[in-house]
Amino acid sequence: MGEPLPICYLNGEYLPLRDARISPLDRGFLYADGCYEVTPVFDGRPFRFQQHHDRLTRSLKEIRMADPLTHDQWRALYRELIARNRSNDGKPADLYIYVQVTRGAEFGRNHAPLPDVPRTVFAFAAPWPDGRQGWRENGLPAVTAQDTRWARCDIKSVSLLANVLLRQLAVDEGASECILLRDGQLTDSSASSVHVVIGGELRTPPYSWKLLPGTTRGVIEEVADKAGVKWRSVPVSEVELRGADEILLGAATREVQAVTSLDGRPVGTGKPGPVWRKLSDAFQAYKQEVAGTPW
Ligand SMILES: Cc1ncc(COP(=O)(O)O)c(C=O)c1O
Missing domain, CATH: 3.30.470.10 (Aminotransferase class 4, branched-chain amino acid transferase, N-terminal domain)
Incomplete structure (x- = not known):
C-alpha cells in the first residue's frame, strides 16, 4: 500500500x-x-x-x-x-x-x-492500492488457516491482531491472502470475503457472527444478478472450498479477485475462471454506471 x-x-x-x-x-x-x-x-x-x-x-x-x-x-x-x-x-x-x-x-x-x-x-x-503486479489480472495465491479471531467477526472492530497474524501467514508463504476455516467450514479471510464457484454457481457463507458483512460482497451479488451468474448464501465446507472450480476474494480495495492457487495447489485450471471474468467485467461496468452520480 x-x-x-x-x-x-x-x-x-x-x-x-x-x-x-x-x-x-x-x-x-x-x-x-x-x-x-x-x-x-x-x-x-x-x-x-x-x-x-x-x-x-x-x-x-x-x-x-x-x-x-x-x-x-x-x-x-x-x-x-x-x-x-x-x-x-x-x-x-x-x-x-x-x-x-x-x-x-x-x-x-x-x-x-x-x-x-x-x-x-x-x-x-x-x-488506491494497485497491489502486486499481475495479481489482479492473472490471479493470486492464497493459503488456509484456522480462524483464530474472536466470536463477533460481524463487527468491524479495530481489534485486528488475529487478522494481522493470519495475514502474515500468507506473507510468509509469498501468498496474497489467508482464507479461514472454523469447525471445517469456510468463514472469511484475513481482510476479504471469500466466494467459491461450484458448477457455475457462486456460493458464499451466510451472514452470521462468524464473518464480516462485506460491502464488496453486496456489489458482487448485485452484479452477479445482472451478469446472469446464479448465487446463493450457503455454508461452504472445507472439502467444497478445496474442490471448488473457482475461488474469489471480495474487498473494498481488491474489488473481485481470483485465487488461482490454494496452499500451493491449483484452483480449478490454475487460471482465473469464467465466472470471475464475468463478475469482474460486471463490477467495472457498475463502477462506470455510478461514476459521477450523487452519493
Ligand atoms: C475480515 C474481513 N472480511 C471481509 C472484508 C471485506 O469487506 P469490504 O468488502 O466491505 O471491504 C474485510 C475488509 O476489510 C475484512 O477485514
Whole structure:
C-alpha cells in the first residue's frame, strides 16, 4: 500500500497526518475499543458510501456507542478530505478513505463502566492500492488457516491482531491472502470475503457472527444478478472450498479477485475462471454506471 496522503482529520480539525496526536490513554490504544471503515473513492466519488456508513453505525451500536457524527457530518468530512488531498493538477484521484472511531480517553484505565467521554474520530486518505503486479489480472495465491479471531467477526472492530497474524501467514508463504476455516467450514479471510464457484454457481457463507458483512460482497451479488451468474448464501465446507472450480476474494480495495492457487495447489485450471471474468467485467461496468452520480 502506498504512503498516505498528507492531510488527515482528527476530532474536528484537518491537519498534516504527520502532526496528528492522540492520548496514550485513548481506549482505542489501550483496549482496541473502536471501529473503522475503509471506503474506496473513484474519480472523487466515494463508492458505496451509504453501505460503509451503515456498517460503521451498526458496528458502533454493537459495541454500545452512538455514532458521534451525523450522516451529513460524515459526508462533509469525506468531501473535505478528498478536496484537501487533491493532487497538484487538481484532478480527483482514485484513493480510499480510512475512518476510525474509538470510545475516547478517560484519565485512567478501567475496563468498565464504559466512560461517557468525547469519542476520538480520525480519518485519512491514501492512494488506491494497485497491489502486486499481475495479481489482479492473472490471479493470486492464497493459503488456509484456522480462524483464530474472536466470536463477533460481524463487527468491524479495530481489534485486528488475529487478522494481522493470519495475514502474515500468507506473507510468509509469498501468498496474497489467508482464507479461514472454523469447525471445517469456510468463514472469511484475513481482510476479504471469500466466494467459491461450484458448477457455475457462486456460493458464499451466510451472514452470521462468524464473518464480516462485506460491502464488496453486496456489489458482487448485485452484479452477479445482472451478469446472469446464479448465487446463493450457503455454508461452504472445507472439502467444497478445496474442490471448488473457482475461488474469489471480495474487498473494498481488491474489488473481485481470483485465487488461482490454494496452499500451493491449483484452483480449478490454475487460471482465473469464467465466472470471475464475468463478475469482474460486471463490477467495472457498475463502477462506470455510478461514476459521477450523487452519493
Ligand atoms: C475480515 C474481513 N472480511 C471481509 C472484508 C471485506 O469487506 P469490504 O468488502 O466491505 O471491504 C474485510 C475488509 O476489510 C475484512 O477485514
